[in-house]
Amino acid sequence: MKLNEKLLQLRKERGLSQQQLAEQLDVSRQSVSKWELNESIPDIQNIVAMSELFHVSTDYLLKDEMEKNQADDNRIDIILVVSTLIIFLGLVLAYTLWNYYQNSICLYRY
Template structure:
């Protein structure tokens, strides 16, 4: 049984529509439909959330050879907890390292200001800092647009 068939089976067992499931996951109904038709697969975050919503193990969802969920009371096995904790740990690390460019930009700003003030060219330093921040902002906007497009294409 494929992951799509398992998602559909679990969704129907819980008498949930594709729209309701999509709402709980924060994806479109079309994304859920594609998963169930095996046209695409959910990303890791959504697989973990599907396991929580349906109260089934990640093994059941991901392994094709497992046809029926094990006792649903055993969902929080040590292996599943380790997978979830590792995933959450990566998410936390991503949050901490989300904007290292901002730190680099701030350090560069301070260094430029110190250098230009020591050369008695504060106005030049201010212009450089403003330019640096504007270019960083434009680059960051491009980064956000590309990331949003990737997410949109995946769904």
């Protein structure tokens, strides 16, 4: 979802008109309209003000693919867990083989 779609959705969820949002941000109603139509982009001060007003992060407002990034993070977490398990199993197998080898050498000596 793009910034303009997020602004429109958040404004409507809060039950605000473009005029009411404009007044809270101290901008014109036309500015809000242009942001929602993707004809212009709000400056950084207005992005921060909207993040506080709507109780969302600036990352949420600015990043188009937040959901995709979260899926990538989950995939990385799974890869880390699986690779850690493989390394652990390899260490257990190596210890078991080493222990078996040491015991078999002791048996041959006597």
